[in-house]
Amino acid sequence: MRYLSLFLVILVNCTGCLTQLTQNLAPGGEFVNYASAENGATAVASGSSGDRNASTVINGITDSKGWDKGEGWAMTFNREHMRSGMMRYESRMTRKEQRGGAWVEVRLPEPKRVNRMVVYTVDSNKYPASKFGIYEGNFQVWDKDNWKTIAKVKNGKVEYLTTTAGRTEAKGRILLRFQPILTNMARVMVFRSNDRKVIDKTYSSTIEENTARIVEIEITGYDTFDPNTQASKSQEEDELDNLLKQ
Known part of the structure; x- marks a missing residue:
């Protein structure tokens, strides 16, 4: 009887997980992009x-075809x-944020x-x-x-902070995966x-002119694909899967 009760508990939990996973999929089996204006997101x-x-x-x-437009x-x-x-006697994050930068933020209508996360530069x-x-x-x-940094770019390479994927080139499509x-x-x-x-120099520092350029940001839920659309998984994601398993 004890084992039967344990089995029922596991079954209920698994059913709940499956329901939560499928809710992140569109009817066609694709990812639901929460960071979409159509889904109520703002930026x-x-x-x-x-x-x-x-x-x-x-x-x-x-x-990026319409960049000039x-x-x-x-x-x-x-x-x-x-x-x-x-x-200077500042925290590392203070130095990062206060010495100049740009940011773009996506806000969902409700927590998900x-x-x-996929970032297109x-x-x-x-x-x-x-x-x-x-x-x-970052x-x-x-x-x-609080803001949680899941990955950062340093010297043109993406460093994954919440996985063991290591470092990859910061290409035009940056795929980030992390714990839910x-x-x-x-x-x-x-x-x-x-x-x-460089636009100016002093004894202790240089002043640089930079330009941030972001085309699109996507935010999705669990990495679940419909079996009928499994082939849609990109080669880049397959490579990242292999890195995550190392």
Whole structure:
């Protein structure tokens, strides 16, 4: 009788998990993108350059073909970069945020349990990510009452902080996977861009001009695919799966 009770408890829990998983799928078996204006999401940013508003990062357009026509969010900013050996008495995060940067934030209409975020930076023949993408930045989700950094870009490489996936190149499509978090906000913070240029120098630091460029942000739930659409899983996700298993 004891084993029967235990079996029933496990069965109920598994059924609940399955229900929660399937709720994150569209009828066709695709991911439900919570960070979509169609699903009630909104976007705000630290600022913008010209008419490149934050609302464009949640309109469902992930390619860079329309960049010259105003598609995608961008913000040009100056950042102080301390020279080697020169350091102020500040916390690391304070240094990161107060020396200059730009951010774009997606807000969901209600908290969702998510574990997958995809960030699309500008990336085309005319504007390759290797030249116009992110050189240094953070990817964060709101966890209870604080921002949690799930990955960061350093020297043009993505460092995964919540998995053992290691480092990968910061390409035009940056796939981030992490332990499920109940959240209603996520953001991309850019501190330095690949096309940064020095505009001023002092004894202890240099001032750089940078431009953050984000085309789209997607936020989804559990990594579950309908068996009929399993083939839609990208090669990049397969490679990340292998890294996560190491």
